[in-house]
Amino acid sequence: MALRSAQGDGPTSSRWDGGAEKTDFTAKRKKKVAEIYQALNSDPTDVAALRRMAISEGGLLTDEIRQKVWPKLLNVNTNDPPPISGKDLRQVSKDYQQVLLDVRRSLRRFPPGMPEEQREGLQEELIDIILLILERNPQLHYYQGYHDIVVTFLLVVGEGLATSLVEKLSTHHLRDFMDPTMDNTKHILNCLMPIIDQVNPELHDFMQSAEVGTIFALSWLITWFGHVLSDFRHVVRLYDFFLACHPLMPIYFAAVIVLHREQEVLDCDCDMASVHHLLSQIPQDLPYETLISRAGDLFVQFPPSKLALDAAAQQQAEKTAASTFKDFELASAQQRPDTVLRQRFRGLLRPEERTKDVLTKPRTNHFVKLAVMGLTVALGAAALAVVKSALEWAPKFQLQLFP
């Protein structure tokens, strides 16, 4: 079911605006659509290519494409019948009351012009999906904000497929948020300041003196920004990106937003309230494509293993990576291992196409490493990060590829 396919169109980057570049944009876009379909139709599906498309400029472009590609990124078989609820979960679920309260209040997540009746129908579906996933996975615990994630999938792919996709996502990318406590979520939030410190120590120190904490980024992280962005096109663009990347990518993106707002933060009074207030108000006109590309660069330069984290956070970063990521990459590798390899070698062989060191902090030597890696600009550093992180965290996998 395509509820919003027409609305998924259009570039979000201002770079692509303007008459002269319009033809260029249309041509680029056409080319990308063709490439995506080629990757989709190849046998087996070229998941690594789809991953790169989801990350690179414009993401997956339309909701129609997302309906086809998101399942591939999550390794969900669309031919399997969607899970069906056997009993009336509303009467037995311990989470029903909370889910109901949150879904009822989630009016803003639906397109403004949508008829009330249709919206109410979707809200009912939203409740059903959430309760079904929770019932099938008793280890998962509902959190406020989960509904913001589920609604995004519901609006793009419809109820049946949304259930399968979100169930997979919940046992992988979102797993840490769904523990009985928020401790692991807190550990992930603890990655934020070390990332900022790597790029901009002055900003980091300012925020530390303000004692702002990291709760301003909590809703960003656990809803993948679905709770705070009002334009649905931006939300799905980010979902393309996050679905294709390492589960910790949202925290890198959060860091990039803070870094982007450096001047505003530094101009703020140095106290918790002022800085929290400023940062929690996310600007709606962010240059998403640029920020996505920067987040990818940052991930490559300062991967979780390199961040100066406290022990718990470090352990968490590694655990997250190991538990959630390996099987996606293995799955895609099984479908097309040579692509992963080719991509990696192409990166190594083309040093002239180095990515710009937009975010390099003078006191680190990571730039050298980045140059050696020779990331291609067109591909986007993040796409390589995906490949790289898979190799880093899955040594056995690497052995399989490099016999």
Add this chain to the structure above:
Amino acid sequence: MAQPILGHGSLQPASAAGLASLELDSSLDQYVQIRIFKIIVIGDSNVGKTCLTFRFCGGTFPDKTEATIGVDFREKTVEIEGEKIKVQVWDTAGQERFRKSMVEHYYRNVHAVVFVYDVTKMTSFTNLKMWIQECNGHAVPPLVPKVLVGNKCDLREQIQVPSNLALKFADAHNMLLFETSAKDPKESQNVESIFMCLACRLKAQKSLLYRDAERQQGKVQKLESPQEANSKASCPC
């Protein structure tokens, strides 16, 4: 996303109690050391914490509030007896899982705590015990003023928590009780008076050394209309 409104609210003539909300004047901030009062608002999910803080800080009832994730922040500068005071209101998530590790940072150095329950939902009232424990667990000193707010009293037909029950509870826990509605425009001044009352107390603390808190305990302030509010919700200090 909730849209905090900074220093919004029209300039009102000072009321009999000497209260007036003022526009946030940043130019003045630079020259005058403004005292800051930090208030945290806690209570079950969907009792109306966000709407109450909006009412106070923004003057209007937001028609589409969503679940609060983590902590939201709003503020308003008020004038009490000639002194400008910045009231910072920290609006928290109601779901239990956010309380433990997430919100503790925001309990630090609070000057007052507002407990909110929904008068049409008994569980939100019975859960207050847990909220009080939560508050104590975060090492909020016992002398920090606490008020109890029963929200949604415009839904008269659905009231489940009788005033006398709430009053008894408030007495037992040394709190002032307010019953109000963030939704009802006629109650908007009353909502303001809850926070103003706290601000007054906080201001007075400097000299009164908490004696006021004891004297005022258990006095229910049932706010039915703006007229009544003006007489009843005057500064208790």
